[in-house]
Amino acid sequence: MQSKVNTHYDIEIPNDRATTYKVVTFIIILVNVVGFIYFYANRPASLTADIALAGAIISVIAFGFYCFQLYAKRWLLFKIDMVVMILGVIWVVLGNFWLGFLVLLFGMVGFYTNKKTIISFTQEGIKYPSFPPKIFPWAAIDFAMIKDGILTIEMKDNRLFQFTLSPALSEEVDEAAFNKFCQSHFHPALI
Incomplete structure (x- = not known):
């Protein structure tokens, strides 16, 4: 990526953090799937159980999209960081403030980590x-x-x-x- 005029050069270098972030994101999404399913299974029918079910469904769908994106190199517009932040908000709504805050923070860090x-x-x-x-x-x-x-x-x-x-x-x-x-x-x- 070089400008046509020789007064400015932009050179893209390898992003070493991106690979580590992909692995950690994979694990975080899996933990969210298990966490939301466990939360849903241990709650009586209520609004919080429905919210946990929504979190589980979003997590499973996001996990599927993310795996497809990693292996097929398609759907590059799909941003897992946004989904992770949504999952963080769901954890906060369910009353798990610290977990929600950490998941939200991880999603925000992803925007910085994944940029070129x-x-x-x-x-x-x-x-x-x-x-x-x-x-x-x-x-x-x-x-x-x-x-x-x-x-x-x-x-x-x-x-x-x-x-x-x-x-x-x-x-x-x-x-x-x-x-x-x-x-x-x-x-x-x-x-």
């Missing part, structure tokens, strides 16, 4: 996608380059960032032009 991680290279510096986002001015960077599909950023304080780019992105980004763009900020007189 993009490093932006601009005339001002490098915008690194951390929380909160950091902007490293070019004066703080020793060098930045892409070689053989590996993005390397070395800071003057000896911090090193390396990311393996996806094959599709490696083909899309012109390594020579990107490296020249970065080099122009380190040694402007040489370019």
